[in-house]
Amino acid sequence: IQIIAQLPVGTRIDETIKVGEQLQKILIEEIPEKWRKYIFMRAGTTEQGFATITGQVEGSNVVTVGARLVPLKERRVTVQELGARIREKAKLIPGIDKIEISRGSDFQALLFGGGKPLTVEIVGYDLNLTSQVAEKIKDELEKIPGAKDVQIGRSGLTPEIRIEIDKQKASALGLNTTVIASTIRSSIYGLKATTYKELGDEYDILIQPGADLRNSISYISEIPVRTVSGNTVKIKDVAKIYETFSPIEIQRRDRQRIIPVGANVEGRALGDVVKDLQERISKIDIPPGIEIRFAGQVEEQAKSFRDLFQVLILGVILTYMIMASQFESLLHPFVIMFSVPFAFTGVVLGLLVFGVPFGLTAFMGLIMLVGIVVNNAIVLVDYTNLLRARGYEFYTSIITAGKTRLRPVLMTTFTTILGTLPLAVFKGEGSELWRPLGITMLGGLTFSTLITLVLVPTIYSIFEHKKVEVK
Numbered sequence: 001i002q003i004i005a006q007l008p009v010g011t012r013i014d015e016t017i018k019v020g021e022q023l024q025k026i027l028i029e030e031i032p033e034k035w036r037k038y039i040f041m042r043a044g045t046t047e048q049g050f051a052t053i054t055g056q057v058e059g060s061n062v063v064t065v066g067a068r069l070v071p072l073k074e075r076r077v078t079v080q081e082l083g084a085r086i087r088e089k090a091k092l093i094p095g096i097d098k099i100e101i102s103r104g105s106d107f108q109a110l111l112f113g114g115g116k117p118l119t120v121e122i123v124g125y126d127l128n129l130t131s132q133v134a135e136k137i138k139d140e141l142e143k144i145p146g147a148k149d150v151q152i153g154r155s156g157l158t159p160e161i162r163i164e165i166d167k168q169k170a171s172a173l174g175l176n177t178t179v180i181a182s183t184i185r186s187s188i189y190g191l192k193a194t195t196y197k198e199l200g201d202e203y204d205i206l207i208q209p210g211a212d213l214r215n216s217i218s219y220i221s222e223i224p225v226r227t228v229s230g231n232t233v234k235i236k237d238v239a240k241i242y243e244t245f246s247p248i249e250i251q252r253r254d255r256q257r258i259i260p261v262g263a264n265v266e267g268r269a270l271g272d273v274v275k276d277l278q279e280r281i282s283k284i285d286i287p288p289g290i291e292i293r294f295a296g297q298v299e300e301q302a303k304s305f306r307d308l309f310q311v312l313i314l315g316v317i318l319t320y321m322i323m324a325s326q327f328e329s330l331l332h333p334f335v336i337m338f339s340v341p342f343a344f345t346g347v348v349l350g351l352l353v354f355g356v357p358f359g360l361t362a363f364m365g366l367i368m369l370v371g372i373v374v375n376n377a378i379v380l381v382d383y384t385n386l387l388r389a390r391g392y393e394f395y396t397s398i399i400t401a402g403k404t405r406l407r408p409v410l411m412t413t414f415t416t417i418l419g420t421l422p423l424a425v426f427k428g429e430g431s432e433l434w435r436p437l438g439i440t441m442l443g444g445l446t447f448s449t450l451i452t453l454v455l456v457p458t459i460y461s462i463f464e465h466k467k468v469e470v471k
Contacts, residue, residue, distance in 0.1 A: 001079050002066030003027075003090060006098040009158045009248065011061040016043045019095060020063035026089045027067050030082060035075040037068040079103045080266050087148070100149040102264065116262030117270055118147065119296030120277070123256050127247065129287050134259045137292070140280040141261065146268030147277075153260035157245035161217060164240045174228035175238060184235065187223045188214050217241050253295075262296065269357030274298055301360070308363045315370045316340065323378065331467065332385070335459050336377040342455070343373040343448035350443020354424070356436050365440030372416070372441075373448040376409045377456045384460065394464065398457050406453070413449045417442055 003023050007016055020041045027039055043063040069075065069082075083101040090099055120137055124130040134152050141150045163184065165177055190208030197203075213219040221236035235241065251258050265273050274294065281292055294302075316337070323333035347366055351358055383405050387397035423438030 001031075001069060001082055001086075001101065001103060002064055003086065004062065004064050004100045004102070005090070005093075005096050006059075007061040007063075007095055008097055009059070009061055011095075013044050013060040015095075016061055016063045017041075019093060020065050022093050023063070023065040023090060026086055027065060030085050030089070031067055031069070035070055037070060039065070039067045041065045083148075083266070098151050100151060100264070102149075116149075116151075117265050117297040118273060118277075119153075119260050119262045119294070119298065120281075121253065121293050121295050122259045122261065123253075123291040123293065124287075124289055125257055126289065127250070127257070129290055130257065130259045133284070133286060133290055133292075134261050136284050137261050137277075137281065140284070141263055141277055144273055144276045144280070146265050146273045147263040148266050150261070150263040153251065153262060154247060154249070158248050159243060159245055161215070161220065162242060162244050162246075163220070163235070166238055166240070170238045173231075173233055173238065175225060175233075180225055180235070180238065183225045184220065184223060188220075217243065260295065269359075270297060270301065271357070304360055305363065308360070308367065312363075312367050312370065315367050319370055319374060323374070327381075327385075331463055332381050332460075335456060335463055336374050336381055338455060338459050339373050339377045339448050339452045340370055342451040343369045343444035346443040346445070346447025347440045348443075349447060350424075350439045351436070353443075354435075354439050356439055359436050361433060362436035362440045365437045365444070369441065369444040369448075373444060373452070376413065376449055376452045379405050379409055380452070380456055381460060384457075395461065398461055402453065402457055409449065409453065413445055417445050420445075 005019060005023060007019060020043050024039060024041055027036075031039075041063065044060055045058040069079070072078065083103075087099070087101050090096070090101075118141075120141075122130045122133045122137065124133075131152075131154070134154070138150055138152055141147050165180055167177075170176065170180065187209070190206040193205050193207045195202050196205055208214075209219065221234065221241055223235045224232045225235060225238070226232055251260065263273075286292060320333050320337060323336060324330055327333055344366065347362070347369070351362065356362070380401055384397050384401040387400055388394065392400060420438045420441040423434055424442045426435065426438070
């Protein structure tokens, strides 16, 4: 578990560290020593910029505090419960602008992406308008149950000294932007005067003004610039120098300016939170030229669902084609396929009973069920056809097939159900990923088997009876 806290832009690193120490104290209070392996803290900017690579923010105003926890079976609470406790206490610390509590490590963020599960992008060129819309969406998102650590992705404004060159005056004096800029850079960052050698090592010696001068408008105004004619003019004679504020960064996607508003989702399905947010956004007055679109896991989930739905349709078609070729009939596979919709009903009931949202792993289980639930119906229909070929009467063959194949059907179903039961009830580490798959298989197989034993023989008798009447 880790906490990323952002203080106002420009905060000194020593003040940021003090806030980090307070967060560290909260971690020690909320996480007993037996539940953690170690606690860490990182403030400022990493030398290699690793945090930026993983999608996080860096700066003298950013501090990251975290703890490596023992496995879930060795502690009584989950990371979500710990995060809720820590979040309430961390909000009381003065000076924090933004705070985010998340699971996982920087390495996981590097592999799987460091963005928030729910991200809304406000697209538009006007920075003021997009910022206003972002604030409105942030306010609405904070009111939705399940949305935690709501943040606007754009950092705050930072102070800067801006130098606007009067190009007409500079041109009249024989100066251009490049000459003026290089002179200002040398006067602020310094120049290499010489090199000092000692024991085979070389050290550059720079001449540089003090920090108090480098950040002074009066000093910058008096910087001399040599013209082409050999005369010297001061910066203030050819430029306007003033203090202002500007955003640290301007994010773009597809070459369009965006402001992301992100949030973590806890205690509710991501789709439910998105649905609530969409309803609230529809009531917001969006200015012309501003576009709202969802990104992050919402966007990826929508793409995955579309692809999996196509795979599901393809699976149903292929299953029907294979059965049609084996039975040499188009009618009997159609009867067998009636067991598939009831498997979907069982999946819905199973997820509702266990309180698990329908996600990608549950969808994959749904696709697997298409090829599994038809097995019982195949056994019944195939044996019924066999008995009719042996001379049994129509209804007698259906009843006999049901009696004879009841035990094999139940045996195969129970072995599959018992095999997936541990996956459905397991609540250890990683269960959030695999439990939906187990519950999907469990609910779909159970409900489909009970319906198949009654419905498939009934549908079979109806269609075959109609077939005889037509003949």
